[in-house]
Amino acid sequence: MSITALVVARDEAARLPACLASLAPADAILVVLDRSTDASAAIAAAHGARVLEGAWALEGERRNAGIAACTTDWVLEVDADERVPPELWAAIRAVTARSAHAFHRVRIDNYVGERLILHGWGGSFGTTLKPILFRRGAKRWRAQRVHPGLDWTGAQGATLEGERITGVGIRHELDRDISDMLRRLDRYSSAKAGDLLAAGDIGSLPDNIRRCLSRILKCYVARRGYKEGGWGLLIALCAGLFPLLSHLKARLEPERHR
Known part of the structure; x- marks a missing residue:
């Protein structure tokens, strides 16, 4: 079964080379560039990738454009800050060769710096499993700015990871440091505020306070963020603040986020 590695990016010249090098085992590589102004297109071409350039207002729209341009049996959709290790490629090839399902979730190993x-990941601020390996035509993103929803055709199969040891999922270089993590929280909440305003429903302050507290507890306790010490607490706080900040931005500064 043939596989296209799909990368959707914008001005990611610094991170694309390592990402694309890790995708060499794919049968084809497609890089979708959304209004990029740096050397991303040249870097993609140098790695043998097909390049699709354009301008899309919503994350879901540009990802759907990339999926529609894939022609292989299967698609592996990764981001420019992700690396696919050889052990995981072996699992991907084995599963696609025999799977009767439409899609599979893949393990994600999140890094802050090294x-x-x-x-502790969760609450739309990070995940350890993503449904990124799928048959062509099985996946469609919804029209939203951040963390768009998904519509599927077909059933989910087994989760993919390499041998069951630490570090054999996709390496996701999520944040460089704490300041980078806080900047990501600011970006995500601004984009989500736009989605709330577009939907015409920003929710209520009491409901979002409850969501904030619930997400903090879920990430820190249920998802065992406490095992990561202060890092787990920081992640839980960011996950909890995401919906509350999104609501407050939509409520207090709607003109900046429409």
Whole structure:
């Protein structure tokens, strides 16, 4: 079964080379560039990738454009800050050769700098599993700015990871440091505020306070963020603040986020 590695990016010249090098085992590589002004197109071409350039207002729209341009049996959709290790490629090839399902979730190993953080991710601020390996035509993103929803045709199969040891999922270089993490929280909440305003429903302050507290507890306790010490607490706080900040931005500064 043939596989296209799909990368959707914008001005990612610094991170694309390592990402694309890790995708060499794919049968084809497609890089979708959204209004990029740096050397991303030249870097993609140098790695043998096909390049699709354009301008899309919503994350879901540009990802759907990339999926529609893939022609292989399967698609592996990764981001420019992700690396696929050889052990995982072996698992991907084995599963696509025999799978009767439409899509599979893949393990994600999230790094802050050089620190691997295994526990505590959630609340739209990070995940350890993503449905990124799928048959062509099985996946469609919804029209939203940040963390758009998904519509599927077909059933989910088994989760993919390499041998069951630390560090054999996709290496996701999520944040460089704490300041980078806080900047990401600011970007995500601004984009989500736009989605709330577009939907015409920003929710209520009491409901979002409850969501904030619930997400903090879920990430820190249920998802075992406490195992990561202060990092787990920081991640839980960011996950909890995401919906509350999004609501407050939409409520207090709607003109900046429409």
